[in-house]
Amino acid sequence: MTATAAYTTRLSRHSYSTLRSIQGPLLFVEKVSDARMSEAVRIVFPDGHEAAGEVLRIEGDTVLIQVIGDSRGLDMDHTEVVFTDSVKRAPLSPGVLNRTFGGSFQPLDGLPMFVPERWAPVSGFPLNPVARERPQEFIETGLSCIDGLNTLVKGQKLPIFSCAGLPSSAIVASVLAHARSGGVNVAGTGSGSVVVFVALGLAHHEYAFYRQTLERLQGDFVAFINLARDPVVERLLAPRFGLSVAEYLAFEQGRDVLVVITDMTNYCDALREVSTAREELPGRRGYPGYLYSDLASLYERAGRIKQRPGSVTLLPVVTMPEDDITHPIPDLTGYITEGQIVLSRELHQRGIFPPVDVLPSLSRLMQRGIGKGHTREDHRKIANALYMHYASGRDLRRLEAIVGRESMGDSDKRMLDFAEAFEREIVHQGDARRGIGETLDLSLALLQKFGLSA
Amino acid sequence: MSGRIIGISGPTVSVDLAGLKLYERVVVGEAGLMGEVVRLERGRAVVQVYENTRGLAIGEPVVGTGTQLTARLGPGLLRQMFDGLQRPLAAMHQSQGPFLLPGGTGAGTTAAMKLRFTPTKSRGDAIRVGESVGYVDEGAFRHPILAVDCEGTIDEIKDGEIGLEEAVAALTDGRRVFACHDWPVRLPRPYRRKLSRFEPLTTGQRCIDFLFPLARGGSAIFPGGFGTGKTLLEQSIAKFAEVDIVVYVGCGERGNEMAEMLDDFTVLSDPWSKRPLMERTIVVVNTSNMPVAAREASIYTAITMAEYYRDLGYNVLLLADSLSRWAEALREISAALEEMPGEEGYPTYLGSRMAEFFARAGVVETLDGRIGSLTVLLSISPPGGDFSEPVTQACLRNTGAFFMLDTSLAHRRHFPAINWFQSFSLYEADVVAQLDQQVAAEWGALRQRTRALLQREESLREVAEIVGTEGLQEADRLLMRTTARIRQTFLAQNAYTEDAFSTPAQTYQKIRQLLDEHQAASERLERGESPAHDAEVHPS
Structure with missing residues (x-):
């Protein structure tokens, strides 16, 4: 039996109005003879409109149902729960x-x-x-x-x-x-x-x-x-x-x-x-x-x-x-x-x-x-170098905050500038689209500008 | 013996079947889902189902099997990939396609397998429980066949080709010895006695082998937040560790990573025996989207197979990634059973279950008089990278070594991201004494010097935070250059290059060279010369 059939051709209508309680989106229905875990149900409101629901738990003949959608307007006497005999399907x-x-x-x-x-x-x-x-x-x-x-x-x-x-x-x-x-x-x-x-x-x-x-x-x-x-x-x-x-x-x-x-x-x-x-x-x-x-x-x-x-x-x-x-x-x-x-x-x-x-x-x-056959052979080397130098530049920012830029050595200043340039020139790109070749070329150029090797 | 389903709540099902035993395995529903009895009441039993209960209906049949959850042990386990219930994944892929459907077994795949059996006992010989009666060859391994549950006098014994499910010997009292047997996974396998000897277990990771060495039969945990390289480290150790057999458990982790690992393992070879890596490996995998209850069972299934190979006299390493996912599965099941929760919702028996698990590691003299070892290495994924959580803390009470994976090292792409101040190994003293003899007499001394340098660097770093590196003494700057090299070229290891594996001799050479150069530069400095600037390093 296909699932489509399960939705439409039941021998008898499998529905109950035996609600025990309603707690927010949860319904307890009693005297249910045959329910499946996670079964999809239809809930017919007293005014006739319908909402979907799902079986959450079964204890003997009591079934806990989760209402999917708004449960406002449900009542104890006129609400009907229709079991579909199948789990939720797409x-x-x-x-x-x-x-x-x-x-x-x-x-x-x-x-x-x-x-x-x-x-x-x-x-x-x-x-x-x-x-x-x-x-x-x-x-x-x-x-x-x-x-x-x-x-x-x-x-x-x-x-x-x-x-x-x-x-x-x-x-x-x-x-x-x-x-x-x-x-x-x-x-x-x-x-x-x-x-x-x-x-x-x-x-x-x-x-x-x-x-x-x-x-x-x-x-x-x-x-x-x-x-x-x-x-x-x-x-x-x-x-x-x-x-x-x-x-x-x-x-x-x-x-x-x-x-x-x-x-x-x-x-x-x-x-x-x-x-x-x-x-x-x-x-x-x-x-x-x-x-x-x-x-x-x-x-x-x-x-x-x-x-x-x-x-x-x-x-x-x-x-x-x-x-x-x-x-x-x-x-x-x-x-x-x-x-x-x-x-x-x-x-x-x-x-x-x-x-x-x-x-x-x-x-x-x-x-x-990445690498040969995927992006470019030098991709890994460039990425590692950018990463390492940027990380050390970022570390130095904390030092800069304490001692001030003036009292830092030249190599430290260079790394600070590198981190700044990396953010401005590599990470920042606005609306432009960059191909991987362009990304790697820009990165290489930046590394070279700061005298760093990839 | 059969009954019906009377209630369903999440992964647990109530059945009206009488006469069940606690932890008995049952078959649930028309789909034939596997389950285990976890609670008994008069007229009602609660079953933990190992598969998704979606679609299960009230009134569907339940059948007791009379046995507990078991693992099948015998030749043919190596090179296989199983799920948490020891179902062969490759066979299930063939029989039901790429997706795992509920109720699948994949059974019957090994029944046709033929092996050559060579007896070591003959008719009239007496055998004891746990003694071997002969062996078969499994790849490069000699696989003894043990008399697991019977003793007596051999009446008849085979020689030559046998089927995997066949008996290899019959005793005078009619009992038989089979090539395979089933063992309850939650029951530790017996041995004659446990030994307290600690031989080094080389992992190929310099930071571990040199600073926090591991011993055969020991246990270690490595907790770390996400992105700290737990899985990569675990897989590197699985590739390179100096052991005979590796059992790898992917417990509640990523499917794509398992695909990557299986891909790697089929092309790589074991650096020690030079044979294909898969020949020494058993993989148990229950990814995060596979059923939770089977995830809970997976580490027991795995350790039972590991114990079995230990009992055959091999050095076995069990790697599990990650134990936290196992603990969470335990928590989910406990919640479904409406048990009283302990810390952070984990059941209060979390600690004792873990202690029992850790206790299954060790070096043993087997019932057959062989020596086998089982080493356990577990990764832990603490929520938010916070080590004060219950799983990490429960492990710390049991483990022999602790490799703390550090998020800040990982952010710096320093891998393996093992923090060298917080980590420890209780095997240190024993193992170092042996490495002093096996590798080089100054192994222990070099360790002390390296640790002292790293300690000193840490305190200098605090000074440098205030005065800047330029404000330090020349000697201290030299020290920081050396420790930067130690960190970057010795403690860090790139898992994607040749450097991924280092033998103890290579490890020794490398640290020896770094420390010698430091020594030479220090001496030059003392003589008033400038210490040569070696390769440019960036203190990071």
Whole structure:
């Protein structure tokens, strides 16, 4: 029996009005004869409108149901819960391309829903580690601080750690507009690439900005939009829909998929809200103890598969609460992802764009994606030299703050100047796109100017 | 014996099956998910399911197996990759495609394997429990076949080709000795006695081998925040360590990194035996998106296989990355069981479970009279890089060595980012005494000098923070130049170059040269000459 059939052809209608209690978004339903863990349910309100729900726990004939969406207007006597006999699934078809959906996969662009080719469980299945292809194909983002020093490769998951008020959206937009792999635009028609964009709890002005970016892409995209005013629980669902679609497009349709999820902090807060409503034991800062496993179930869906074309590359945006990188959200994210791009408030205030602090930034999969055959033979040497000299320049800034520049030796002054120039000339690039060749040439020139070898 | 599901909550399932034993393995639901009994009440048992319970329905059947969670031990484990429940991943890839579907077993892949058995006992010989009756060849290793649970007089013994599941010998009382056997993973394997001897275990990492040496049969932890190079260090040690067998557990970590490692391991060779690296390696991998309960089981599955090779008389190294993910899995399961939480939500038995795990390391005289060792090396991922958290603290009470990975060193791209002031090794005295004899008589003396120099540098650094390096004495500036070289060329090792591995002799040569040059320059300075500026180094 296909999943589609499960939604439509039941022998008997499997529905109950035997509510025991309603606590916020949680319903306890009694005398249920047959329920499945994580089963999708429809909740029919007294006024006739419907909301989706999911089975959270089953104890004998009592079932705990999470309402997805607003639970206002439910009552004890006239509410009906309809069991669908299947877990939450995502509809899949090439028809998903260039469409915009809400957090429950409802079309937001005014067009009718496409006809699904098939349905897949939204949580996906873990990829067998031996089936994974090692990611090593260079993606040129056009940003020197990423391409030169923290190189991104296909199949990688590389989050952007931002702070409130920093231009993370402009950086994401710049990557979407400029990213190329093997000389072709990542976002472009006919290039085999697709952008899957998942907005979680975004404010309207941010959404409007991304909307424009997507429209300007002129390439294939799929968008899942959950705005700040939309139901919180949909925030847990939207990234799973996005990733199910991404896996389908990548591993069945052979496309290179770049998934942008913004903002993961809103996702985690939604998870915390739901977990508290379920009266689960809170962990650090009130987030549930399974936050790591839950985040991993999203992030780990990035990757490549042996002997199959296509890839899922993941660029989540995480806004660090209180600019604190040790906060559970960036902390657990960093433990799962293959590196991180860290933005700095200080660089932003000095007018540097993108304001990327390269010292705490890291790309774990860089080593195999650079050098001969990928970027350029001297890439590794240049990156190491830039990194080392910039780090020592930054160290000296602390000394400068204590003793003053005048009392420092000439070689120390030179390193201070180097760090400054590195930020102004390499990290800073404004709106311009730089190819990897240009990035490396500029870097070499800078090193030479200061008499440093690569 | 079968019953039905009566309740489902996260990874735990209540069943109405009577007659189950605690920790008995059960098969849950129509999909055939694997589970383990964790709590018994009258008329009700709570089962921890090792796979995702999504889609499981009330009323689905549950069957008891009568056995505990076991690992199958015998020839053919080497070169394999298993998940946390010892299911062969390559076979599952072939049978069900790239994604892991619930209920898959991948079983039956070894049944067809044929091996050549050479008996060392003959008809009429008496055997004791744990004694070997013969051996098969597994790659480069001679793999003894042990009589695990029976003793008596041999009535019949095979010679020649055997199947992996077949008996190799029969005793007069009718009991048989098999090439393979199952062992409960949570039960430490027996040995005759534990020895307290500490022979050096060379890891190939200069910072560890020289400053914080590791001993065979010992244990070590390396905690570090993200980006401090835990995984890279762990994989480097797995490649280069001077041991016979390596069991590597990827516990709740990244899938892409495992792909990278498997890729590397199939092309690299063991620097000691020059044979392909995979021939001495068993990989157990339960990535962060694979089911949590299987993650909890994975380190037990791995250490049981490691103990088995120890019992065959080999030096075994178990590497787990990371123990924190195991502890978190324990916490998730404990929360699902609604147990009273201890510190930071971890169950109060976290410490004792860990102590039991660490206690499985050691050098032993096996039941068969061989000497085998099991060394345990664990990485820890403390939240926020804060070492005061319960997992790191519980480990510190049990571990023999502590390599603290330092975020500030990592930000400077100094790898391995082992902090040389905070780290320690309790094996130091024993191992150094042996290295003095094996490598060079001044090994211990050079260590003292190096540590003194690094100590001195640290205090000078504080002065330099105030007066600037230019304001220091000439002799102190010389010292800082030397320690910068020690840090950059000796303590740091690039895992992507030839330098990734260093033998004890190379380590000795290198530090000896650095210290000699320092000595010479100091003497020149004392004579009033200018100490030659050697290669330009940037104090960083």
